[in-house]
Amino acid sequence: MRSYLTRLLIVIQFVIIIFGLLQNENRAFLKQLFLRSDAVLFNGSLYRLYLHQQKPRDSMLVASHAVDDYSWLGAEPFLVIAHGLGPKLYGGDNTIKTLVKGRERGFRVYEVDISLTADNVLVCYHGGDETEINAMRYADYLAVCRSKGQDPCRFDDIVSYARKNPAVSFVLDVKNRFYDAYGMIRNAVGDQNLGKSFIPQVYDFEQLPFIRKDGLFAGEIFTSYRSALTNRQIFDYSKKYDVKVITLTLQRFVEQKGDFPRDLVILTHPVNDPFIAADVKKLGARGIYTSYITHRSIPELFTSALFFTPLKQV
Template sequence: MRIPRAVMLAVLVSLVSGCGEAPPPEPVPIERQRIPEGVLIAHALGGINAISGSNSPQAFVHNYGRGFRWFEVDLALTADEEMVCFHLGQEAAIGLEVKIAETSTEEFLSRRFWRRFRLMTFDELLTLMESRPDAFLITDTKSWEPPIVEAFIREVARYPASVRRRIVPQLYRESDFDALEKIESALGEFPYVILTLYAAWLPDEKVVELLGRPELRNITASDRRFSSSLAEKVHAQDAAIFVHTINDRAEAASFVRAGADGIYTDFVTPLGR
């Protein structure tokens, strides 16, 4: 006797349900990428009204309108461990006499940068990013201590992959690759990862060694740390190198001629703007 199709399906469903839930699929590895050549990166979300370092929503919107599509933001934790857009050490600029780590998020948000520009949480910035699908964001957390890792995961997990994949975690030292592994196990892999050379002295040979890691395709160096020799070594590893922070167009051009793939800037505008 032919068994009706509906009965067959019911039997199969019961068998599958009796075997427990299927394990989640393994995450699909993504291609690690170089930041495009010729990019200008808006430092601290870019300057506005001749003021740099604000990390403000006004700066982000203003510089997006000027043609920037790559941004760098400083991030810090408040007393209630919420991640906010702020450069540690600039408390006086927002009228604070204590550190951000001793300040509540509510108090932080009530302040203004040099009494002019509104402050924001990392969550608000990611919301601005979500509505601008061609914007990319390099994070400057200064370190990847466990509370920072946890806050970063918590904030970024709220957003879809279309936002997460436009975030560029910046690393500072070799041990930060362990933090990156934890972050990516929670959020998925990031196409772009960058290592900055300002926090720990790494000789050229060590930089080349770290570029052997599959995660890393981008380096950033200060104007003093950069050299044509370092650029050649980075390029030989199929990686890109960027210089910070340059605010003169002629100087920026000289670094590009010397091998830099792009620069961080407060005030140099993209060409044609």
């Protein structure tokens, strides 16, 4: 009888969630309720089914890392990664002007969005959903740049910049056609030493063998924003497959309440409020993705003398 009532209550809860999702004002709250309930009750199975994602195969073979693959983390206790190449009010998202301004402000690691156009040009572009990006031609991308009054940026421009500035590293957020894009990225980078300036973000552990097959790139990041895995599953698989750095969305980070494995580096994003940055640092974040926060703009963030107010749920 108790088992029957438990199942009935679970069904009722999900019916309420589904009904609530039909109301626009309830969707954000109920989506998070659904994700938390699914994680607790079904270990994330329902969300994985919805996104057509599977758990990594136990038989998956993944090459181990070289000693220096994670040297890009550096020695500083709190790492700031320039989101979309940095201070976007200066030159727009993902432009070389923004990158140059970011260097002036003290960034050394930059996240850049990479999209592959329908006519096979790698561009620095976030765009909309994957279907929209897949249909975009290079001429369409140039038209978007003109409409925004910003300079176009191709991945070749990033490679040229990295070649001239070996102290800089780039986190690659590939938005579409992952395997095709990385095939072209490999060809553009080519040089083994230059490859260590590029940090792949993976969204599925199944992508690791392809990324690591020739040891070209630096140690990768598993990023959670597309994943249906629970935080705990991400931590466990990261250890199993020797991924040392995880980026959690701010929502996931807050829900974890500082309960992070000591042998993994945890980053979160996006954070442009220095008070939130101080809070996540106190909770155990090793770094953030941000457009503006650096040791030059907010020096007090990079000292140990920080006051702390607990983060609220976001």
